[in-house]
Amino acid sequence: MAPKAGKKIIFSGIQPSGVLHIGNYLGAIAQWVAMQEVNSCIFSIVDYHAITVPQKPKDLRDNIVQTAKIYLASGIDPEKSVIFQQSDIAAHAELAWVLNTITNNSDLAKMTQFKDKAKVDLDEYEVALLSLVEKDILGGEEEIHRELARLKGMKSKAEIMGSLEGIVRMARRTAFGASHHYFKEYRERFNRVGVGLYDYPVLMAADILLYDTDAVPVGEDQTQHVELARTLARRFNGRFGDAFKAPAVMIRKESARIMGLDDPRKKMSKSAKSGYNYIALTDDPRSAAKKIMRAVTDSGSEITYDRAEKPAISNLMSIYSLLWNISLDEIEKKYRGKGYGDFKKDLSEIVGIFLNDFQKKYNRIGDKEVKAVLKKGAGQLKPLADNKMRVVKEKIGIIL
Ligand code: ATP
Numbered sequence: 001m002a003p004k005a006g007k008k009i010i011f012s013g014i015q016p017s018g019v020l021h022i023g024n025y026l027g028a029i030a031q032w033v034a035m036q037e038v039n040s041c042i043f044s045i046v047d048y049h050a051i052t053v054p055q056k057p058k059d060l061r062d063n064i065v066q067t068a069k070i071y072l073a074s075g076i077d078p079e080k081s082v083i084f085q086q087s088d089i090a091a092h093a094e095l096a097w098v099l100n101t102i103t104n105n106s107d108l109a110k111m112t113q114f115k116d117k118a119k120v121d122l123d124e125y126e127v128a129l130l131s132l133v134e135k136d137i138l139g140g141e142e143e144i145h146r147e148l149a150r151l152k153g154m155k156s157k158a159e160i161m162g163s164l165e166g167i168v169r170m171a172r173r174t175a176f177g178a179s180h181h182y183f184k185e186y187r188e189r190f191n192r193v194g195v196g197l198y199d200y201p202v203l204m205a206a207d208i209l210l211y212d213t214d215a216v217p218v219g220e221d222q223t224q225h226v227e228l229a230r231t232l233a234r235r236f237n238g239r240f241g242d243a244f245k246a247p248a249v250m251i252r253k254e255s256a257r258i259m260g261l262d263d264p265r266k267k268m269s270k271s272a273k274s275g276y277n278y279i280a281l282t283d284d285p286r287s288a289a290k291k292i293m294r295a296v297t298d299s300g301s302e303i304t305y306d307r308a309e310k311p312a313i314s315n316l317m318s319i320y321s322l323l324w325n326i327s328l329d330e331i332e333k334k335y336r337g338k339g340y341g342d343f344k345k346d347l348s349e350i351v352g353i354f355l356n357d358f359q360k361k362y363n364r365i366g367d368k369e370v371k372a373v374l375k376k377g378a379g380q381l382k383p384l385a386d387n388k389m390r391v392v393k394e395k396i397g398i399i400l
């Protein structure tokens with residue numbers, strides 16, 4: 001695939017790590033569909049990302065096919081855009097390795113996606129230690145106070161000095177004991193995490209940089225990762241000479257972060273523990289309605305958009321507005337004087353209409369068709385990827 005003259009190169013992808021949900025659709029795929037008319041678009045099924053958390057091989061195979069079908073059913077047209085499976089092009093993993101060697105721990109340890117998924121957060125660890133110092137909750141304090149009280153009754157200098165030394169020892173022991181407790185907890189969490197989960201933003205940078213991508217349309221949760229791709233592009237170019245273009249992140253504000261139905265403080269996620277977190281694109285309308293009716297609501301009863309004070313209803317209003325193409329103001333007007341129940345019922349209907357329509361298209365796509373599309377996509381991209389790898393190898397000095 002030669003990039004079309006004067007057109008921007010767009011790259012994005014989704015992990016086949018579970019069933020895709022309306023957050024993936026509204027945050028990412030819906031943007032893509034509009035873009036393919038005027039850009040050179042590459043959309044990947046990033047299977048090497050999915051295995052950063054354990055996957056059953058059979059489920060993974062099914063999810064790869066399902067994700068490709070979802071791309072097609074959403075309107076990604078393989079005549080206009082390239083759709084491919086990441087692992088079909090070895091250069092992704094190869095470039096990730098090279099980029100690993102110019103990535104610092106500090107680039108990765110700050111990633112909020114990693115902190116969320118791995119529950120390993122160095123900043124949180126530091127805050128916990130500092131709070132021990134600030135709040136003086138070192139444990140063993142009672143013992144120290146008892147010794148201090150005893151000190152008041154002492155007369156001889158030797159006795160006082162002995163007691164003071166004892167107090168210092170006790171304070172030191174309790175302080176180290178408390179900080180060691182935190183350290184141990186942190187280390188246990190850190191040891192449990194797979195290296196792949198930590199490192200995956202580097203692979204994502206490789207995905208993006210291989211194709212001279214101009215822009216990456218994603219949900220807000222991926223901003224930091226695209227930022228890393230920019231950093232690594234600049235770092236590599238600075239050290240070895242120009243090889244990469246620094247890509248821009250593209251976020252559609254209204255759909256940047258669809259929140260979980262069961263917890264509006266966290267984003268909707270494929271890997272959420274409960275199916276009540278998300279509406280899957282393959283959910284039947286009845287179970288989707290059940291999830292909506294059971295969705296968490298805020299206190300009060302007015303249908304008003306306020307992300308900070310009313311995160312739950314605001315999230316449902318966003319979904320309503322995006323799927324029904326109606327503004328948030330109009331929704332507020334429409335539901336003035338009505339309650340959450342009325343609103344949720346209508347939203348269930350709207351989601352049902354969307355799902356029905358989507359699934360009609362989805363069910364028409366066969367596995368064979370999907371495999372052919374993926375194969376064609378990889379064939380189109382391989383020369384570009386190989387070419388970029390040749391440039392990289394040349395720059396770092398391994399071509400003899
Ligand atoms: P996982 O839990 O396995 O990480 P995910 O739901 O986060 O799954 P990804 O495959 O990581 O999905 O992300 C695919 C695309 O969907 C990315 O562009 C991401 O920013 C976007 N996206 C994911 N969740 C949401 C969401 N809740 N709202 C808007 N966009 C989202």
Ligand code: MG
Nearest residue numbers: 015113221269
């Ligand atoms: Mg994700």
